[in-house]
Amino acid sequence: MDHTTAEARLLDAADTLFYDRGIQAVGMDAIRAASGVSLKRTYQLFPSKEHLVEAVLRRRDLAIRAELEAYTSARTNPTERILAVFDYLYEWFGQPDYRGCAFINSFAELGAASENVVEIVRTHKRAFADHIAALVADADQPPARAGQLLILANGAMVTAAIAGSPEPAREARAAARRLLDADVPD
């Protein structure tokens, strides 16, 4: 097994385990067992668990950005592209192992202890906000709408996770449409 595939297997295994059980609850030995990569090799590739955690989060950040970009750009109508964000969330929340947003969860678990994790989480949410802001601009909506839609999306993520239901994505979508369609000043 070369370095590239070992690294990929490690990131895959760690990402799944961290998301399912929480970061602190997963020991390095569990990652070794799930990935098939020895501890020695693991520590050659990632000098500490924290390095691995950060790499996992950064990779997930890029993956979600690409996924969401593909999802929203598949629609032509600008308003529909905004609403597509909430359809994306609905599909995500419907997955049987959905446990909330990994970045929100990591912030809750490690935000007090790791400034690096905080920075990665902020970067991810800032990129998400920027994406929404671009869609809002394309739809000729006022810039302030973007922050409101971001709050709806983040709120749907945690509400769905806690309730164990994907419905909040639909409720957030309806709220978003109402915000976009309302004929009153802000």
Added chain:
Amino acid sequence: MDHTTAEARLLDAADTLFYDRGIQAVGMDAIRAASGVSLKRTYQLFPSKEHLVEAVLRRRDLAIRAELEAYTSARTNPTERILAVFDYLYEWFGQPDYRGCAFINSFAELGAASENVVEIVRTHKRAFADHIAALVADADQPPARAGQLLILANGAMVTAAIAGSPEPAREARAAARRLLDADVPD
């Protein structure tokens, strides 16, 4: 020190430490040092750390319910009572040690490991949702509005925590007002 004050000091110290640093990051010895209650006494009152965690969350649940109830019932106009929820959030987010909602954080940290914690978090959020639903009914808004406002509130909590700014409460308030005022069908 009698049992009642020992219990109160324990709950106070544990609540502060858990909220500031996360639950798993706080050892029982740190709680002993902060509360001044010996480990022996602590384990007489709470047979395990998990029991203490649950007691802390349950007490915080009741305190927040009462606080929010007082805050919203201080206004007379039904629509204003709904918006007061977001003013309450703004005050909360402005506190210098704000680190998000303790229930969302606990769910993120322990949701995979402790079914009891999950149930307490669900109960808290259900009570919060019920409170909003009552305000929505009083304001003659359609019942579906309650879920949308809950998502806005939860979203403001996490967005403010990650951004390190109380502004999301204002943005959520503006969104709520727009949802309430819009002259279009749902």
Added chain:
DNA sequence: CAACCTGGAGAACGATCGTTCTCCGACTGG
């Protein structure tokens, strides 16, 4: 073939943590 390097399995190490135990001082009832 022989010296060497690589990498795996898993033991070992040191730290931390939840929980319990030991020891001892201080207060109580008679």
Added chain:
DNA sequence: CCAGTCGGAGAACGATCGTTCTCCAGGTTG
């Protein structure tokens, strides 16, 4: 004053975890 109880301080215990080390098999190069 004394036997007995309570509770505190902190050591002890057992488990877990991140990280490193040991030992060894297998392949590579001269």
